Amino acid sequence: MRNLLDATAELAAEYLDGAATRPVAQPVTLGSMVAALGPELPDHGVDPQQVIEDLARDADPGLVVTNAGRYFGFVEGGVLPAALAADWLTSAWDQNPGFFALSPAAAAAEEISRTWLCELLGLPVSCSAGFTTGAQMANFAGLAAGRQAVLEAAGWDVEEQGLFGAPPVTVVVGRERHATIDRALRFLGIGRAQLHVVDADAQGRMRVDELAANFPGGPVIVCAQAGNVNTGAFDPVAEICELAAGKNAWVHVDGAFGLWAAASPALRHLTAGVGRADSFATDGHKWLNVPYDCGIVLCARPEAHRAAMRLSADYLARGERQGSDWTPESSRRARAFAVFAALRSLGRQGVAQLVERSCAQARAVADALAPDFEVLNDVVLNQVLLRAGTDERTRAVAAAVQASGSTWFGTTSWQGRAAIRISVSDHATDDASIGVLVEALRKASR
Numbered sequence: 001m002r003n004l005l006d007a008t009a010e011l012a013a014e015y016l017d018g019a020a021t022r023p024v025a026q027p028v029t030l031g032s033m034v035a036a037l038g039p040e041l042p043d044h045g046v047d048p049q050q051v052i053e054d055l056a057r058d059a060d061p062g063l064v065v066t067n068a069g070r071y072f073g074f075v076e077g078g079v080l081p082a083a084l085a086a087d088w089l090t091s092a093w094d095q096n097p098g099f100f101a102l103s104p105a106a107a108a109a110e111e112i113s114r115t116w117l118c119e120l121l122g123l124p125v126s127c128s129a130g131f132t133t134g135a136q137m138a139n140f141a142g143l144a145a146g147r148q149a150v151l152e153a154a155g156w157d158v159e160e161q162g163l164f165g166a167p168p169v170t171v172v173v174g175r176e177r178h179a180t181i182d183r184a185l186r187f188l189g190i191g192r193a194q195l196h197v198v199d200a201d202a203q204g205r206m207r208v209d210e211l212a213a214n215f216p217g218g219p220v221i222v223c224a225q226a227g228n229v230n231t232g233a234f235d236p237v238a239e240i241c242e243l244a245a246g247k248n249a250w251v252h253v254d255g256a257f258g259l260w261a262a263a264s265p266a267l268r269h270l271t272a273g274v275g276r277a278d279s280f281a282t283d284g285h286k287w288l289n290v291p292y293d294c295g296i297v298l299c300a301r302p303e304a305h306r307a308a309m310r311l312s313a314d315y316l317a318r319g320e321r322q323g324s325d326w327t328p329e330s331s332r333r334a335r336a337f338a339v340f341a342a343l344r345s346l347g348r349q350g351v352a353q354l355v356e357r358s359c360a361q362a363r364a365v366a367d368a369l370a371p372d373f374e375v376l377n378d379v380v381l382n383q384v385l386l387r388a389g390t391d392e393r394t395r396a397v398a399a400a401v402q403a404s405g406s407t408w409f410g411t412t413s414w415q416g417r418a419a420i421r422i423s424v425s426d427h428a429t430d431d432a433s434i435g436v437l438v439e440a441l442r443k444a445s446r
């Protein structure tokens with residue numbers, strides 16, 4: 001085992017050393033990758049060291065370098081050293097945080113991370129926390145808690161009676177909500193017909209004046225967004241909470257990356273009012289730069305959170321912190337070790353600096369490219385939307401940069417027009433990486 005782990009550490013270090021200079025992505029196909037990895041199941045096992053050497057060599061052309069500073073697609077964090085190392089230990093320890101008896105250490109890491117996250121994200125310290133695969137399932141868990149609470153207030157026990165015959169729940173969403181909200185609601189038995197879609201302004205923020213003019217009655221869940229996936233804009237959460245107060249309404253905040261603005265004194269104002277909401281979804285694997293998979297659901301009403309998620313059976317001994325009370329999974333990865341390590345290695349100031357640096361870099365990109373490109377959004381966070389003339393030209397510029405391998409970003413359509421999407425959320429992004437991005441865009445545009 002020791003030889004294998006030493007050799008694997010060497011392979012990992014070699015990969016990371018080379019990541020700074022290799023192409024961000026290479027033109028491969030699924031077929032070529034399957035062929036390279038070897039699709040045939042061997043009759044007899046292969047020596048572990050051989051398996052790992054072959055894997056490292058054969059997977060290499062299909063690896064997308066998202067953690068070396070030059071990747072600006074989707075919203076992808078890199079990997080902090082302490083988080084990566086803790087993640088390795090997590091695998092070596094093979095802990096299951098679903099049940100206290102299976103890992104008091106993982107329970108402690110979850111408990112400490114919970115309190116640190118509440119402080120950093122400006123949430124009540126009494127919030128419950130679950131460590132999920134990502135913001136998708138964090139949204140699911142938060143919305144499940146909301147469904148439980150608003151139906152209970154309407155005299156309906158959804159855990160006992162299910163949804164058939166339940167009072168209808170209306171879910172208020174902004175027009176520019178993230179796609180994972182719709183999918184989470186679908187999992188919860190809430191379809192499109194139950195959505196009350198509120199228009200968004202030019203930055204994608206929910207139009208609170210429209211909501212005020214027409215706030216639905218009955219059991220209501222309001223989904224606010226902290227950080228639009230294209231523009232980085234924040235819904236006016238304080239005003240939304242004000243409107244929801246006193247009604248049978250639950251406010252859920254999808255803050256997959258945007259909630260981290262609260263960790264910076266300079267940016268905290270963007271999240272004003274968030275602490276008044278009921279549930280929150282965020283990611284560890286985006287701006288906190290822990291390895292995939294790590295999302296976090298936090299809930300200001302732990303009793304509703306637990307009622308929606310809890311798991312019990314005679315053989316499942318209950319302990320001081322039952323991890324499975326807070327997530328949709330039973331057994332799962334001990335994700336909080338990496339969260340704990342990332343937060344401890346950064347400290348309060350390090351988290352703030354990480355967030356502020358990404359935002360400053362996003363602004364620098366917009367400023368540097370403004371003469372040649374149209375900047376479509378107010379760059380308030382880490383997202384920049386650019387346009388290079390027509391739709392066709394914009395997509396062609398993006399394709400040329402993607403093909404160059406020097407850097408990578410995606411495209412989107414913003415208010416009916418094609419746009420280049422730049423997202424800055426890797427701790428490894430430095431001035432040189434921003435220079436590569438700006439130069440690649442200028443060159444492709446020329």
Ligand SMILES: Cc1ncc(COP(=O)(O)O)c(C=O)c1O
Pocket residue numbers: 074075133134135136137178180225227228229254255256257283295
């Ligand atoms: C606002 C928002 N919500 C939810 C998600 C989904 O996150 P994940 O892919 O971690 O499930 C994203 C991903 O970019 C997002 O930006």
